[in-house]
Amino acid sequence: MQTTKPHAALLASPGMGHFIPVLELGKRLVSEHGFNATVFVVTTDTSLSQSQLLKKSHPIPKLLDIVLLPPVDISTLINPTTGILAQLAIMMRQALPSLRQAISAMKFCPTALIVDIFGTEAFAISEELNMLKYVFITSTAWFLALTIHLPTLDAKVVEEEHVRNHEPLMIPGCSSVRFEDTFEPVLDRNNQMYIEYIRMGVQMPTADGILVNTWQDLEPKTLGALGDKRKLGWVAQAPVYAVGPLVRPVKPGSSSDVLGWLDMQPQQSVVYVSFGSGGTLSAKQTTELAWGLELSEQRFIWVVRPPVEDDAAAAIFKTGHRSDNTPDFLPDGFLTRNQKKGLVVPMWAPQTEILSHPSVGGFLSHCGWNSTLESIVNGLPMIAWPLYAEQGMNATMLTEDIGVAVRLKSTPPVVVSREEIETTIRQVMEDKGDAIRARAKTLKSSAEKALSKGGSSYNSLSYVANDCEIRLRYIKTKAEG
Numbered sequence: 376m377q378t379t380k381p382h383a384a385l386l387a388s389p390g391m392g393h394f395i396p397v398l399e400l401g402k403r404l405v406s407e408h409g410f411n412a413t414v415f416v417v418t419t420d421t422s423l424s425q426s427q428l429l430k431k432s433h434p435i436p437k438l439l440d441i442v443l444l445p446p447v448d449i450s451t452l453i454n455p456t457t458g459i460l461a462q463l464a465i466m467m468r469q470a471l472p473s474l475r476q477a478i479s480a481m482k483f484c485p486t487a488l489i490v491d492i493f494g495t496e497a498f499a500i501s502e503e504l505n506m507l508k509y510v511f512i513t514s515t516a517w518f519l520a521l522t523i524h525l526p527t528l529d530a531k532v533v534e535e536e537h538v539r540n541h542e543p544l545m546i547p548g549c550s551s552v553r554f555e556d557t558f559e560p561v562l563d564r565n566n567q568m569y570i571e572y573i574r575m576g577v578q579m580p581t582a583d584g585i586l587v588n589t590w591q592d593l594e595p596k597t598l599g600a601l602g603d604k605r606k607l608g609w610v611a612q613a614p615v616y617a618v619g620p621l622v623r624p625v626k627p628g629s630s631s632d633v634l635g636w637l638d639m640q641p642q643q644s645v646v647y648v649s650f651g652s653g654g655t656l657s658a659k660q661t662t663e664l665a666w667g668l669e670l671s672e673q674r675f676i677w678v679v680r681p682p683v684e685d686d687a688a689a690a691i692f693k694t695g696h697r698s699d700n701t702p703d704f705l706p707d708g709f710l711t712r713n714q715k716k717g718l719v720v721p722m723w724a725p726q727t728e729i730l731s732h733p734s735v736g737g738f739l740s741h742c743g744w745n746s747t748l749e750s751i752v753n754g755l756p757m758i759a760w761p762l763y764a765e766q767g768m769n770a771t772m773l774t775e776d777i778g779v780a781v782r783l784k785s786t787p788p789v790v791v792s793r794e795e796i797e798t799t800i801r802q803v804m805e806d807k808g809d810a811i812r813a814r815a816k817t818l819k820s821s822a823e824k825a826l827s828k829g830g831s832s833y834n835s836l837s838y839v840a841n842d843c844e845i846r847l848r849y850i851k852t853k854a855e856g
């Protein structure tokens with residue numbers, strides 16, 4: 376038995392960077408393409424509280440359900456050297472039995488399963504239950520190109536040319552990836568991260584379609600190569616659908632201390648500083664950033680986390696305060712000296728609301744793809760400070776291809792000096808700001824056009840919806856006849 380509407384089951388891996396775009400994709404399928412949708416979230420302790428937070432603070436359409444799968448415990452399956460990407464892959468593997476059980480228990484089997492990059496092993500479930508299967512890349516088409524191309528490259532060549540000799544990784548029809556921007560799992564093929572990443576690259580082309588959170592006019596060259604059989608099309612196999620930019624919308628009528636403070640600042644005068652949901656800096660780097668902000672004499676909002684040494688992706692809270700309540704990891708007196716100019720927000724801020732505020736004039740970002748898209752849809756110039764994962768590639772694309780950012784010259788583990796931070800912030804907020812802002816505003820309109828009815832991203836999702844309709848009709852006819 377089936378309903379008359381196609382039903383998409385979406386699977387999000389832990390972390391806001393995955394959950395937010397997967398949820399937005401589900402919302403769009405429901406509100407614009409006539410679907411029912413269920414978003415399954417694989418939870419850890421933090422993702423549990425984060426998804427509850429989102430559930431509370433966002434209007435979720437009636438026909439969309441969020442189901443939290445039971446938290447997975449991977450403590451016995453990892454060791455201190457297991458990288459974050461491998462940990463996510465293991466979590467997703469451990470969650471498969473509960474996903475299977477949850478889908479099997481549904482009154483009507485969903486028409487399609489849509490997973491993010493860490494969920495491709497769930498394709499076995501969609502095959503078993505006769506569902507269409509899609510992967511949704513919550514990053515760029517360029518990152519997708521790297522991921523599906525890598526398994527076809529000779530591992531020895533990668534090791535000798537890229538890892539040892541620091542030569543760029545060539546991808547047919549796409550920009551090559553410089554060693555400085557490389558994706559960490561590529562660096563050691565004995566590491567579990569490499570093995571998991573290659574597996575994902577092999578499994579993705581077996582999907583009925585690959586959705587990407589980008590749009591045609593943002594990455595025309597790469598999307599062209601992915602669709603061209605003489606370039607990457609023969610590897611991609613499945614059709615590639617650019618469906619973005621899917622970003623979390625501003626919550627209507629939001630108010631908070633941060634937004635109240637922004638209301639009192641001049642237009643485009645504030646630089647917003649944030650390193651995403653997991654980014655952390657060392658103690659030395661946190662001090663340099665504090666001084667850099669102060670020396671730049673710009674207004675700022677800084678989402679600040681306690682420093683963590685040697686792990687740019689660790690967001691672990693430590694407390695401790697000085698005389699004027701300045702946390703002990705910021706220079707003494709920092710809050711007092713900057714109380715008129717700046718706001719320090721511990722751990723987490725309402726980012727989409729901040730970025731859409733007219734007082735914000737620039738974004739110093741780790742270049743996570745969601746943050747990047749949120750910046751672009753608000754027409755904001757960026758200061759690119761990539762930390763880990765594919766953020767180096769994103770930073771290069773933003774500065775060299777798209778022209779909406781200025782990148783700091785020093786890269787981790789080199790500590791970026793306060794002088795460099797000061798100069799780069801000034802460049803974006805003062806000197807080069809207008810030119811980059813004009814480019815960012817053009818992209819903002821191109822993004823709006825892509826998503827509107829008849830636009831390229833709207834049409835791409837319509838093709839997916841159409842395939843789901845056909846599958847639904849086929850299953851119904853088979854069941855009736």
Ligand code: UDP
Nearest residue numbers: 391392651652653723724726743744745746
């Ligand atoms: N985010 C937020 N407040 C914060 C930090 C992050 O709302 O203080 C949101 C941000 O708007 C974005 C997501 O968390 O939607 C982070 O995703 P991104 O891809 O930028 O980075 P990641 O966290 O995956 O590194």
